[in-house]
Amino acid sequence: MLSICSSMISSPSPPPPSSAAGTTRSIPGSYGFPLLGPLKDRLDYFWFQGQDKFFRSRMEAHKSPVFRANMPPTFPFFFGIDPRIVAVLDCDSFSSLFDPALIDKRNVLVGSYMPSLNFTGDIRVGVYLDTTEPGHAAVKKFSLDLLRRSSAVWFSSFESNLSRMLSTIESELGQNSSSNFFVPLQKCIFSFLCKSIIGVEPSVSSEVGDSGFVMLDKWLALQLLPTVSAQALPQPFAEIFLHSFPFPFFLVARDYKKLYNFVAKHGAEVVSIAEEYGLTKDEAIHNILFVLGFNAFGGFTVFLPALITTIGRDKTGLKQRLREEVRSHIKSEKGVVGFEELKGMELVWSTVYEVLRLNPPVPLQFGRAREDFELNSRGARYPVKKGELLCGYQPIVMRDPTVFDRADEFVADRFVGEEGKRLLNYLFWSNGPETGTPTVQNKQCAAKDHVVATACFMLAEIFRRYDDYECGDGMDFTKLEKATNTAAAVPGGVK
Numbered sequence: 001m002l003s004i005c006s007s008m009i010s011s012p013s014p015p016p017p018s019s020a021a022g023t024t025r026s027i028p029g030s031y032g033f034p035l036l037g038p039l040k041d042r043l044d045y046f047w048f049q050g051q052d053k054f055f056r057s058r059m060e061a062h063k064s065p066v067f068r069a070n071m072p073p074t075f076p077f078f079f080g081i082d083p084r085i086v087a088v089l090d091c092d093s094f095s096s097l098f099d100p101a102l103i104d105k106r107n108v109l110v111g112s113y114m115p116s117l118n119f120t121g122d123i124r125v126g127v128y129l130d131t132t133e134p135g136h137a138a139v140k141k142f143s144l145d146l147l148r149r150s151s152a153v154w155f156s157s158f159e160s161n162l163s164r165m166l167s168t169i170e171s172e173l174g175q176n177s178s179s180n181f182f183v184p185l186q187k188c189i190f191s192f193l194c195k196s197i198i199g200v201e202p203s204v205s206s207e208v209g210d211s212g213f214v215m216l217d218k219w220l221a222l223q224l225l226p227t228v229s230a231q232a233l234p235q236p237f238a239e240i241f242l243h244s245f246p247f248p249f250f251l252v253a254r255d256y257k258k259l260y261n262f263v264a265k266h267g268a269e270v271v272s273i274a275e276e277y278g279l280t281k282d283e284a285i286h287n288i289l290f291v292l293g294f295n296a297f298g299g300f301t302v303f304l305p306a307l308i309t310t311i312g313r314d315k316t317g318l319k320q321r322l323r324e325e326v327r328s329h330i331k332s333e334k335g336v337v338g339f340e341e342l343k344g345m346e347l348v349w350s351t352v353y354e355v356l357r358l359n360p361p362v363p364l365q366f367g368r369a370r371e372d373f374e375l376n377s378r379g380a381r382y383p384v385k386k387g388e389l390l391c392g393y394q395p396i397v398m399r400d401p402t403v404f405d406r407a408d409e410f411v412a413d414r415f416v417g418e419e420g421k422r423l424l425n426y427l428f429w430s431n432g433p434e435t436g437t438p439t440v441q442n443k444q445c446a447a448k449d450h451v452v453a454t455a456c457f458m459l460a461e462i463f464r465r466y467d468d469y470e471c472g473d474g475m476d477f478t479k480l481e482k483a484t485n486t487a488a489a490v491p492g493g494v495k
């Protein structure tokens, strides 16, 4: 399957360029007075402006996509965290984050703040390791191997869980005017990832089977709440209770232990593969849990709802075009979506890329300058000092008007054809260009190709089964119209 992805994106063009011949500028912006500057920026970021306006207004004020600012979490109870960052908000400056010669990725997954190591069994799991640290290569190789081995069950397991989810939604829509899909989707994601990554159905343990996904939600929330805007509480309560102090691990320690024991008991085979790469049993289990729970479950939980709702709310005729493309590529009498068929669905792939461009599931990326260097951006060069923390905010970077025409618009076929393939050099959701390859030498998402192929497969399956669907304003289906074409309506799976 994944050779499909590679052939879909093989592009004649080189990786993102640097157009750096221009003048040298000092980086605009200031950090303000100690404590007050970070506090003001924090309140702007979470409350008065919000993430998007925070970055956009400063970019406009400084007339530069590169500038200095403070990033939360900060003051008062986040000790030892330096909030100062250099924002990089165009494709050129952002792509320096992918250069391991310039950038150190040690402990900067979510910025200067790092959740307590208690959340990961007191070890620094792979995502927190820089490429120069020996442990990184071991974990990355293991992750890549794990994904390669899981390919046999990845799509069949996804298909059967997707089928279950859609049946739940269908029957709820039979009784109500809308059906919220968030919980069924989370169950689907958790279950297929358990099978693909650990090798067992979560239902082998009734506790993990029933509420494993909720355990992961809580574990993720406690780590990430200090860094994300929360709708759960109105201001100023969100500032006081969610963004002022790190949350302690003990609140989820029992659940984490259950998940740990689940992997130890049922994932013995995958643990032994990790041991072949030099990880101890304990390191293996914490790394497996992190890849499963944080990278994979967390990533899909953000991305797939964006994909479903973007298309479900479209009023431009995109659904009809997708349906026609999917149906026209299904050659088999059984009507199931096969790998070769998926390969030809150019609009499906392009739509998935466009959703990733406008809704990058991991919006922020960080990296620390290894040495002094000059950062390139739109023809200017900005001197960066060793140790400074660069922060890229993808929702703005992916709307760089010097790269993308009608950059703010959703253009479903943007990535179709030769010009479309060239633009994949500038699609950065995976912490690297879409034309790049995850290796031990870089920090690009190990599952870059799996993620896109899974999303394409989901879209194709939906349009194989249904003539139409619609979403409301939340994460809900308001219409799911079964395919009238009998060949398409036959339940199937991966050939």
Ligand code: HEM
Residues within 6 Å of the ligand: 105, 109, 126, 127, 128, 129, 140, 143, 147, 197, 291, 292, 295, 296, 297, 298, 299, 300, 303, 361, 362, 365, 366, 429, 430, 431, 442, 443, 444, 445, 446, 447, 448, 450, 451
């Ligand atoms: C929609 C789903 C996903 C998204 C959006 C996503 C995104 C990302 C991003 C942005 C990074 C880089 C983080 C950084 O260093 O700044 C990353 C790293 C990583 N991802 Fe993914 N990911 C997804 C799914 C997965 C899955 C399914 C797996 C494996 C099963 C996976 C494994 C990894 C690993 C191992 C790394 C660390 C790479 C390294 O340390 O070199 N990801 N991912």
